[in-house]
Amino acid sequence: MNIFGVIVAGRMVKTDFRTHKEGEYTTELFDIANVNHIVVFLTGLQPLPPDIGASIFISWPSMEKGMGSMEWSNLGFISNEKPSAIFRVGQYINSLQTHNIFTGSQSLNTEGTKNALIGILLEPLSQIQNKGQTNDQFSAENGQVAAINEFSQKMLRNFVNYVQSFAVSLPKPGQMMASTATEMAEYLPAKSRTLDYGGLLRLRMLLITDREALNGISFVLVRY
Structure with missing residues (x-):
């Protein structure tokens, strides 16, 4: 069941998320070197569990550590109360702290860093909001x-x-x-x-x- 979707301007909607384990999903975006924003949303086919949100991450292959090594940057979150959000992705990969959290997504067929993975992690909303306050303070100070x-x-x-x-x-x-x-x-x-x-x-x-x-x-x- 396609619970999540991603929109890149001028392209078809992507809903082909792979499930790696319970609460972890990824999909690959191709040729996004010049993409500045994406939209991630709930399709509405199935709501998230109560008090659960979906943290959104983006990742490029790490050229320094090898193509098999992924580095994840936290973009934000969506939830039943906020079923869609626009995220700026053009400069995030070099400015945000990375989180190596997705265990089943190491194999990726990419050409350089033109492609990226969008990762979704289901977490308690309270945990997401606490993490968001820390990220907001970090971003504001920098x-x-x-x-x-x-x-x-x-x-x-x-x-x-x-x-x-x-x-x-x-x-x-x-x-x-x-x-x-x-x-x-x-x-x-x-x-x-x-x-x-x-x-x-x-x-x-x-x-x-x-x-x-x-x-x-x-x-x-x-x-x-």
């Missing part, structure tokens, strides 16, 4: 860190580009005459408004959060 890092990197690049626009080319020390100088260097005027106290404080904070972004970049201040 999302905030990623956003801060991205913001600081973009701000720092813009700041450096802006400061570089004030740079002037002058002879290196010891070569005072520009007409006879053989080596020139980039200098930044110390009176430039970009180097006021507030600007330096902002630069200091950026250096603290993203020092690697300034590797290889240096300025010499000169008063004139």
